[in-house]
Amino acid sequence: MKKYICNKCGATLEILDLDTKYLEFDGMQEGYACDTCNEWWFSSKISKVIVKGEGDCEAKME
Structure with missing residues (x-):
């Protein structure tokens, strides 16, 4: 498994499900x-x- 590093602080990143809103x-x-x-x-x-x-969302709203 690849290890990803934070660009801002250098800590190891976790792969998570992030809340999004559009x-x-x-x-x-x-x-x-x-x-x-x-x-x-x-x-x-x-x-x-x-x-x-x-x-797709924008097309449905038109």
């Missing part, structure tokens, strides 16, 4: 979270999924 929709996405400084990131793979989902 418009009025709540959800969860897998991301990398730092317990030390409370920063979090999504991988590029997950970011592409999120962007597609946002586009």
